[in-house]
Structure formats: structure tokens, C-alpha cells
Ligand SMILES: [Zn+2]
């Protein structure tokens with residue numbers, strides 16, 4: 001067998017020899033011996049060290065690593081609403097930047113117990129308002145220009161990611177509302193039998209593909225652990241609410257909302273669910289005397305429903321829906337308590 005010398009033998013020169021060859025190839029002055037560290041006349045390392053010493057390492061590192069780091073690091077996500085890169089994440093709302101979050105006009109203290117306004121409220125004390133059919137309304141934010149834009153982005157431009165933010169805001173507010181009502185019952189507990197929402201017309205549904213109020217209600221129902229039920233339908237397409245006067249709106253709403261066709265079955269389901277949980281014995285009404293909001297004694301525990309909508313303006317939509325829900329529950333021989341929660345208070 002022929003003994004073939006390994007090629008790698010060439011490369012396996014002694015380290016000292018290899019360095020000398022390398023320096024020769026670079027044309028360096030090797031006047032002394034070997035050009036190795038520790039030997040007199042060694043200038044290679046002096047030159048090398050000197051060259052290296054001339055480099056500003058702090059800047060070099062920055063210059064080399066920064067573009068590399070930018071290339072490899074996952075990019076900071078842009079804020080959903082202002083588009084700026086998010087540097088500080090907000091707990092629960094990672095899609096929006098901290099400055100946008102800080103600009104949200106949260107309603108933290110309620111001045112009007114009925115409609116949930118954060119400011120003095122002439123509307124609810126107006127004559128004829130006593131016969132409203134809902135117990136109270138709470139809203140998450142004041143409907144300012146920024147919130148109007150957020151809602152438009154979701155509702156009219158289909159920004160679903162922003163819709164998810166609004167839904168989470170509503171869910172958190174539903175939890176706060178249940179807590180507030182629990183404190184009023186004196187038991188610390190309050191249950192909604194079901195969560196429902198203000199419906200949109202079929203035309204609007206075809207146009208948008210979703211009902212924003214339903215999506216907000218879905219999150220509220222999830223948070224509360226209550227069933228989400230479509231108890232109402234909208235019988236005809238109405239003009240956009242915001243372009244109408246208060247009276248025109250009130251007139252138009254009559255006959256717009258109807259009970260859903262299977263509402264009876266849904267409400268029976270609510271009642272059987274309640275019995276199975278033993279809640280029938282405990283009305284847990286916020287009305288401590290066990291009388292309803294109109295002073296009549298309850299013969300049965302009222303069906304407590306939470307109605308969700310995107311914006312509360314005059315309260316006429318909530319009131320009309322509440323009236324229909326009252327009538328529907330009355331058909332089953334049950335009183336109702338309708339609570340309202342909207343994302344914004346106009
Ligand atoms: Zn932002």
C-alpha cells in the first residue's frame with residue numbers, strides 16, 4: 001500500500017514558523033529573529049498592538065454591532081393608533097404605546113349615577129326622565145375626538161386589532177360594574193343573568209360584516225362568565241344617529257327594535273341556568289328592599305340583563321332596548337333589571 005503523505009502536514013507547521021511565514025508574506029520587516037513574541041527585535045506585535053490601540057473600540061463596537069443588532073433583533077411593533085414604535089409596553093394593551101394609553105379619557109369617577117357621566121348632568125334630571133326603563137348606565141371613556149377616531153377606525157374601516165383593544169376595555173369595565181353593583185347589594189356579589197347588545201340592521205351587517213356592539217359584549221360576557229344572548233333585532237335600517245336631532249331620534253327608534261324570534265327560549269335558558277346555580281333564591285338586586293326600580297315588590301327574582309353598546313349619547317337607544325327587554329321578560333311573568341354599559345359616553 002502506497003503511503004500518501006497527508007496534505008495537512010503542510011499546514012501543521014509549528015506556530016512560530018507559521019507566523020514568520022505570514023509576516024514575510026505581508027512584507028513585514030523581520031530584521032530580528034523569528035518575529036515572535038518574547039524574542040528581541042520582534043516588531044510585528046508592536047506594530048499590530050499600535051494599530052489596534054489606534055482603534056476607538058467603543059465607537060467601533062457601536063458601528064459594527066448596531067446595524068447588525070438592528071438587523072437581527074425583532075423590530076419594535078408600531079403603535080396601533082399613532083404608528084410610533086412601542087418602547088414601553090402597557091400591561092393588558094401591548095398594541096398601543098404608553099403615550100396613547102395615557103391619553104385615553106377613562107371615566108374614573110361618575111357624577112351622574114344614572115347615565116354614568118363624569119360631569120354634571122342636566123339630562124337625567126329633565127322632566128319625563130323618571131320613567132326610563134334601565135337602571136343605570138356606565139361608560140368606559142369620554143367620547144372625545146381621539147376616541148371618536150378610534151371607534152371610526154374599528155367600526156367603519158374594519159381595524160379589528162383596535163376592535164380587540166376596545167373590547168378588552170369594555171370587558172374590564174364590565175368587571176368594575178359588577179363590583180360596584182355587588183357593593184350596593186351589600187353582599188359583595190352581583191350576577192348578570194345574561195349579556196346582550198344593541199343590534200345593527202341586516203343592511204349594516206352586510207355592509208360592515210360585524211356588529212361592533214356584539215364584539216364588545218362578547219368580551220364583557222367572557223369576563224363576567226355570563227352567557228351572551230342575541231335578545232333583540234333591528235327591524236329596519238336607520239339613518240346614522242349622529243346626524244339627527246334628539247326628538248327625531250326618539251321618534252325613529254320606536255318600532256326599530258324588536259325581540260329576537262327565539263327570545264322566549266333564550267330567557268327560559270337563563271332561568272334554568274339560574275335555578276341550577278341556586279341563584280333563584282337570591283335576587284341580589286341592588287334595590288335593598290327587594291322592590292324594583294318602580295317601587296313594586298318582586299314576586300320573583302328579576303332577570304338581570306347587561307346591555308352593551310358602543311356609544312351612549314342621549315340614552316334613547318338604551319332606553320328603547322330596555323323597554324323591549326322589560327316587555328319580553330314580563331311575557332314570561334318575570335320582572336327585569338336592565339343595566340347598560342357602553343364603551344364611550346358622548
Ligand atoms: Zn401610540
Ligand SMILES: [Zn+2]
Nearest residue numbers: 112115121124
Ligand atoms: Zn345623567
